[in-house]
Each structure stands twice: as C-alpha cells, then as structure tokens.
Amino acid sequence: AQSVTQLDSQVPVFEEAPVELRCNYSSSVSVYLFWYVQYPNQGLQLLLKYLSGSTLVESINGFEAEFNKSQTSFHLRKPSVHISDTAEYFCAVSSRRDNFNKFYFGSGTKLNVKP
Amino acid sequence: DVKVTQSSRYLVKRTGEKVFLECVQDMDHENMFWYRQDPGLGLRLIYFSYDVKMKEKGDIPEGYSVSREKKERFSLILESASTNQTSMYLCASILGQGRNQPQHFGDGTRLSIL
Numbered sequence: 001a002q003s004v005t006q007l008d009s010q011v012p013v014f015e016e017a018p019v020e021l022r023c024n025y026s027s028s029v030s031v032y033l034f035w036y037v038q039y040p041n042q043g044l045q046l047l048l049k050y051l052s053g054s055t056l057v058e059s060i061n062g063f064e065a066e067f068n069k070s071q072t073s074f075h076l077r078k079p080s081v082h083i084s085d086t087a088e089y090f091c092a093v094s095s096r097r098d099n100f101n102k103f104y105f106g107s108g109t110k111l112n113v114k115p
Numbered sequence: 116d117v118k119v120t121q122s123s124r125y126l127v128k129r130t131g132e133k134v135f136l137e138c139v140q141d142m143d144h145e146n147m148f149w150y151r152q153d154p155g156l157g158l159r160l161i162y163f164s165y166d167v168k169m170k171e172k173g174d175i176p177e178g179y180s181v182s183r184e185k186k187e188r189f190s191l192i193l194e195s196a197s198t199n200q201t202s203m204y205l206c207a208s209i210l211g212q213g214r215n216q217p218q219h220f221g222d223g224t225r226l227s228i229l
Contacts (some may be wrong), residue, residue, distance in 0.1 A: 009155065032215055043119075043205055043220035044158075051215040090157060092218075100165055100207045101146050102173075103218055107157040 001092045002027040006106035014114050015083055018029045021076040021098030021109045023065075033066055033074040034092040034103070044090060050074060061085075117142040121206050121221035126151055134193040136224050138206030139200055147189035147210025148173075148218065149181065152203040165211060196228045 003026045007058040008099045025031065032051055036044040048059040055067040065076045074091060122137035140147065146165050150158040150173075156178040161175030162181040170181050178200060182190040186210050189208075195201055 006157075034217055036220075041124075041225075042222075043222045044207075045220070046217045049217055063166065067213075100163060100171065101211070101216070101218070102148075102163065103207075104152075105158040106154055 002104045003042060004091050004093050004103060004104055004106035006091055006109050009107065010112065012112045012114060013079045013081055018079050018082045019077065019081050019085075019111065021089050021091075021111065022075065023074045023106060025072050025074065025091070025093045025104075026094060027072070027095065030080050030096045030105050031093045032096060033065075034094075035059075035063070035074070036090045036092060037075050037106075038088045038090065038108075040087075047076075047079060048087070081111070081113050083115060085111060087111060117144075117208070117220050119208055121204075121224050123224050124222060125225050127227045127229060128193075128196050130196060130198060132193075132196050134196050134226070134228075136191040136193075136206075136226070137222055138188075138189045138191070138208075139187050140208040141187065141221070142208070142210075143186065144208035144219075145186070146209045147183065147205045149179075149184055150207065151175070151193045151200075152205055152206045152223070156168040158167055158205065161191065164199040169196075175229075181221060191221075198228050200226065201228045213221070 035047040050067045058064045148163040149161045162185040180192045206221045
C-alpha cells in the first residue's frame with residue numbers, strides 16, 4: 001500500500017514571497033504523483049502531475065514540483081505567491097500497478113497568503 | 116472537460132435517517148470513488164466502483180453502502196445516519212484504462228447529521 005505525508009498542516013506566507021509545500025510518500029512500487037488544489041467550498045482541482053520523464057513538472061499558474069525518487073518526495077514550490085493562491089493543497093499518489101486507479105491522499109496543507 | 120456533478124452542495128439530515136448522495140459523470144469513466152474529507156485527515160476512501168454493479172470497499176466503509184446501476188451514476192448510501200458521519204463527501208471518477216490519468220472531482224456535498 002501507499003501512504004502520503006504532508007508535514008505542514010498550515011503555511012502562512014506574505015504575498016510575493018516564495019513558498020514550498022512538502023510531500024513525502026511511501027510505496028514499494030513505482031508511482032504516479034499529483035498535486036491538487038481546493039478552494040473554499042469547492043472540490044479538488046488538478047494542479048500538476050508527474051507520470052514519467054522530466055522530474056520537474058510545472059502548472060499553468062506558476063507552481064512547480066520536483067520528483068525526487070531517492071528521497072521519495074514531491075515538493076510543491078512557487079517563487080512568488082499571490083493572494084489568490086490561498087487554498088488547501090493535497091498531494092496524492094497512485095501505484096503504477098493498481099488496476100483500479102486508487103489514489104492515496106495526504107492530509108492537506110492550508111496555504112494562507114497575507115497581503 | 117470532464118464534469119462530475121454531485122446532486123447537493125449542502126444537506127441536513129437527522130440521526131437514523133437513510134441518506135442518499137448522488138454523483139453523475141459525463142465522460143464515460145469506468146471507475147468512480149466516494150471519499151469523505153475531514154479536517155486534518157485529508158481524503159479517506161469509502162467505496163469505489165470499477166464497473167456497473169461492481170463495487171469494492173475502501174478504507175472506511177462501515178456505515179455506508181453504494182449503488183452503481185448505470186455507468187454514469189454512483190450513489191453513496193448512509194443506511195442509518197449518525198452524527199459522526201457529518202462531513203464533506205467528495206465523488207471522483209477516472210478512466211479505467213490507462214493508469215496515468217488524474218481523478219476528476221465533483222464540488223462536494225457538505226452533510227450535517229443532527
């Protein structure tokens with residue numbers, strides 16, 4: 001089975017500052033990795049995903065995440081955050097061998113961007 | 116774009132009632148999932164379905180059942196609602212083939228059991 005750890009439950013940061021949201025996973029098999037964002041009173045939206053190839057993946061709104069196999073991590077970064085980035089962020093993992101496409105989610109990190 | 120629609124955004128029910136949460140997707144996805152989301156616990160899988168009439172238990176199935184009579188619709192049933200089932204419920208769907216696809220989510224149903 002897989003598991004995901006998001007060590008920071010809340011991250012406060014000032015607008016235009018850089019931010020890193022940490023994600024570590026545990027798995028005995030190769031995985032796919034995802035970051036989702038949840039705005040208040042909404043469902044989860046896909047932010048970015050790592051499937052294969054380049055270990056650095058980017059989203060359209062300036063976020064990026066780097067897959068580090070040796071450290072089993074998939075940290076999310078943004079060099080300069082905006083107020084509109086305030087949301088909860090979830091890291092998720094799925095096994096490449098899982099026929100049912102089950103996802104395992106971390107407990108979430110609330111990003112609070114202050115003016 | 117994939118559209119996953121949950122029938123209710125907010126729902127208030129009483130202890131002991133039978134509660135139905137409905138989810139419909141429009142992209143012919145084989146696999147559908149029900150999660151509950153609680154502060155500090157993230158998303159926990161209740162049940163999932165990989166085909167019509169086929170279902171599997173997730174990590175926390177106790178107190179819940181599901182129904183999938185049509186491919187596009189996946190229902191979560193609380194047989195006898197209890198206050199500890201007050202939560203946000205999220206439905207998701209994904210293609211059955213190809214394991215490198217993301218799950219697509221509905222907007223959630225915030226359920227309160229009084």
